[in-house]
Amino acid sequence: GEDVEQSLFLSVREGDSSVINCTYTDSSSTYLYWYKQEPGAGLQLLTYIFSNMDMKQDQRLTVLLNKKDKHLSLRIADTQTGDSAIYFCAESHYMKTSYDKVIFGPGTSLSVIP
Amino acid sequence: KAGVTQTPRYLIKTRGQQVTLSCSPISGHRSVSWYQQTPGQGLQFLFEYFSETQRNKGNFPGRFSGRQFSNSRSEMNVSTLELGDSALYLCASSLLYRGSIGYTFGSGTRLTVV
Numbered sequence: 001g002e003d004v005e006q007s008l009f010l011s012v013r014e015g016d017s018s019v020i021n022c023t024y025t026d027s028s029s030t031y032l033y034w035y036k037q038e039p040g041a042g043l044q045l046l047t048y049i050f051s052n053m054d055m056k057q058d059q060r061l062t063v064l065l066n067k068k069d070k071h072l073s074l075r076i077a078d079t080q081t082g083d084s085a086i087y088f089c090a091e092s093h094y095m096k097t098s099y100d101k102v103i104f105g106p107g108t109s110l111s112v113i114p
Numbered sequence: 115k116a117g118v119t120q121t122p123r124y125l126i127k128t129r130g131q132q133v134t135l136s137c138s139p140i141s142g143h144r145s146v147s148w149y150q151q152t153p154g155q156g157l158q159f160l161f162e163y164f165s166e167t168q169r170n171k172g173n174f175p176g177r178f179s180g181r182q183f184s185n186s187r188s189e190m191n192v193s194t195l196e197l198g199d200s201a202l203y204l205c206a207s208s209l210l211y212r213g214s215i216g217y218t219f220g221s222g223t224r225l226t227v228v
Contacts, residue, residue: 033216042118042204042219088157101170102147102217104157 004105006089011111018076020108022089025070029091032065034074037086037107046074046087076110084112116141118220120205126226132193135223139186139207145169146188147217148180151202160203163188195227 003025012018024032030051035043049056049063049072056063062075076083089105119138127133139146148160159172163182180190186207192199202224206217 031215035219040221042221043206043217045216045218048216101159101162101172103159104149106156 004089004091004103006087006105006108008106009109009111011113012079013113014079014081016079018074018079018083018110018112020074020076020087020089020110022072022074022105023070024072024089024091024103024105026091026093026103027070028093029070030093031091032063032072033088033090033092033102034061034063034072035088035090035104037088039085043088079110079112081112081114084110086110118205118207118218120203120220120223122223123221124224124226126228127195129195129197129227131195132191133195133225134189134191135203135205135225137188137190137205137207137220139188139205140218143207143209143218144186145208146182146186147206147208148188148190149204149206150174151204151222152200157204160190192225197227200225200227 006022031048033048034046036046037043047058047061049065060077064073086107086109088107090102092102121136145164147162150158161168161180162170166182177193182188202222204219204222206219208217
């Protein structure tokens, strides 16, 4: 079945790097995503990676994908207090008889200590 | 460019009533998905619409229904409300119907059932 797991909480000091980890079970996953949710808001797409890529970098964000272990990570360099939010890992894949749906993990609440 | 608009933002209903939530996607986006977000269950997929057709459905009872209009606007309806339906309902639109390049989420409708 489809399942995405993440640790629920992470606390880091301002200026340090944050690493948020995610594991997924569906080996046919095609796309993997990281979303950010701030209090009272919807989810904001931060970045995504195709399953045939190992790494993607976008400014302070680095996504690493280990397809063999079905492990995805998001590294935030120089973490700022404004990065405090819930981060969701998500995956989607093609289905033979239907269309993709996106499966989300439970979210990791990142707290940045000034 | 306007984002995804959900109305109303907040709603309080009584058990047994029904409710209709509205979502206007980003102009040009033809796919609309709905998610229910609760502290206990996280983000649960409700359904996805593309070109006025329901393409995918999550594991929710028949009390939850939706539709999409020719202008891509979508509504979801919950009949015979239960206390457990209290949640943040998020709508997301995407350009590609498979949601492959990620969703743009609205800010959600916070439904409280009393």
